[in-house]
Amino acid sequence: MTATxxxxxxxxxxxxxxxxxxxxxxxxxxxATVNQFMVQTALREAERIIEQExxxxxxxxxAEMFIQALENPPPPNAKxxxxxxxxxxxxxxxxxxxxxxxxxPKRV
Numbered sequence: 001m002t003a004t005x006x007x008x009x010x011x012x013x014x015x016x017x018x019x020x021x022x023x024x025x026x027x028x029x030x031x032a033t034v035n036q037f038m039v040q041t042a043l044r045e046a047e048r049i050i051e052q053e054x055x056x057x058x059x060x061x062x063a064e065m066f067i068q069a070l071e072n073p074p075p076p077n078a079k080x081x082x083x084x085x086x087x088x089x090x091x092x093x094x095x096x097x098x099x100x101x102x103x104x105p106k107r108v
Contacts (some may be wrong), residue, residue: 011038011039011042021032023037023038
């Protein structure tokens with residue numbers, strides 16, 4: 001194996017014959033193999049889903065309200081003060097402990 005070899009994973013699926021025939025037809029129409037077609041289509045959909053889940057879209061009015069809340073936050077209420085106190089108490093309890101975490105070895 002060369003130093004420039006790319007690591008590859010494998011994706012496989014068992015599908016009904018009708019689904020396979022549909023995939024074969026669509027792949028042929030765009031001049032790709034079924035494997036290329038499936039990977040390209042699945043990747044495009046995966047990227048769309050990831051963007052949809054990561055991006056928050058706001059109307060102009062909602063964006064303005066959000067910016068105003070960031071620039072002029074309301075004073076902390078009793079629940080927020082209690083949560084901060086709980087966090088600080090828990091943090092003090094952890095000061096005398098040590099935690100050594102080692103990542104799992106990479107699978108070959």
